[in-house]
Each structure stands twice: as structure tokens, then as C-alpha cells.
Amino acid sequence: MSRDHTLEQVAEMARQAEIICRLWEDHPHHLEDCEHSALATLVRRLSGNVAAWLIEEQAEKSKKKMKKNAKHKHKQMLRLISIFPALLSEEEPKPFKVGILEDMTKYIADNQITFGIGQVKSALARYTSNYRYQKALAAGGDRYDLDGNPCGEVTPEQQAAAKEKTKAIKAVYNGKG
Structure with missing residues (x-):
């Protein structure tokens, strides 16, 4: 998912989910049961996509940080070897x-x-x-x-x-x- 969407697209998904939730909250009695179900499905999909993107981004950042840390520790080891x-x-x-x-x-x-x-x-x-x-x-x-x-x-x-x-x-x- 992370590679399929940009940060801007994911932010837009989050904004859409927020707008739907606000409308739903402000006008709960103006909707039919099937509309409640459709909105719930839409909010679930939007928020699920946002959550998946954030999880993948965090994993990628952690991976890069671990790689950078490993390189740093290796350089320290090489310096100790030189001493x-x-x-x-x-x-x-x-x-x-x-x-x-x-x-x-x-x-x-x-x-x-x-x-x-x-x-x-x-x-x-x-x-x-x-x-x-x-x-x-x-x-x-x-x-x-x-x-x-x-x-x-x-x-x-x-x-x-x-x-x-x-x-x-x-x-x-x-x-x-």
C-alpha cells in the first residue's frame, strides 16, 4: 500500500473519513439503514488504508534507522581495530x-x-x-x-x-x- 499511494493521497483519505464521520455525527437521523452500512464500510476502508500506509511507513523508517545504526556500529568497530x-x-x-x-x-x-x-x-x-x-x-x-x-x-x-x-x-x- 505504501508504494501505491503518496502522503498527499493518504492525507486526503483521512480527511474524507473525517468529513464522513462529522456528517454522520451531525445528521444521524437523516440516513436510512442501508446508508449507515455504506458509510460504515467507506469509513472502514478509508481508515484501514490510512492505517496500513502509516504502519508500512513506520516499518520502512525503522528499517532505515536500523541499517544506519548498524553502519555506525561497524565504523566504531573498525576504528577500535585501527587502535x-x-x-x-x-x-x-x-x-x-x-x-x-x-x-x-x-x-x-x-x-x-x-x-x-x-x-x-x-x-x-x-x-x-x-x-x-x-x-x-x-x-x-x-x-x-x-x-x-x-x-x-x-x-x-x-x-x-x-x-x-x-x-x-x-x-x-x-x-x-
Whole structure:
């Protein structure tokens, strides 16, 4: 429906429905039963078309906003990767040490880099929810610090959780989630 009508046409439908309702309200005893039924049908159709158009428009706006937000978060993640290239990689992610957020925020503050804690958290969330990162966690092995040096290991519990997340990500990607 959204693609079939313009905003002006939908506004006109709403105006027509309002006029019909006003006339109906002001002159209820001047109408026959069949006219009441016809007006009710007309108002239902007009208001239904307006409602459907508004719902589709809102869905389209939400979709565009989500896409824009996803691009913004991806840019934040890429910026974080550029600050910590020894640790972070989009193509070959490695599990980072537990507590890496604190290390990152300290490094950013110490080096007077403009990157707020909320942006760091958002970028890390984007990074760690990535299939490749979860696959690296599922494989187990070492965890790494900011300089890319081994610093702890992935536990079997963390591996199992990552395996479940990779399955969930695959299911969503394949349209089954």
C-alpha cells in the first residue's frame, strides 16, 4: 500500500473519513439503514488504508534507522581495530583476555584518544558478536592482550557457549532463527 499511494493521497483519505464521520455525527437521523452500512464500510476502508500506509511507513523508517545504526556500529568497530591492530582483526579475530575493556579504556585515556567508554563497549559488542570471533572462541586456546601476546586461555565452558552462539548465528543467517 505504501508504494501505491503518496502522503498527499493518504492525507486526503483521512480527511474524507473525517468529513464522513462529522456528517454522520451531525445528521444521524437523516440516513436510512442501508446508508449507515455504506458509510460504515467507506469509513472502514478509508481508515484501514490510512492505517496500513502509516504502519508500512513506520516499518520502512525503522528499517532505515536500523541499517544506519548498524553502519555506525561497524565504523566504531573498525576504528577500535585501527587502535588495537595487534589484538583485533576483522578477518582473523583472536580471543582477547578477560578484562580487556579496562585495558582498552586505560590505553585510550593514557594516549588521549577521543573514543568514549560507550563507543568502546558498543564496538566490542559488535566485534564479539561476530561469527568469526565466536568461531575463534569455540576453537579454544590462548586469549590475548592489547599487544597480541598470550594472556590466559579459553575455558571449556566458554568454548561450549561460543559453539552455541555460532550455531545461533548460522541459524539466523540461514533464516532459521
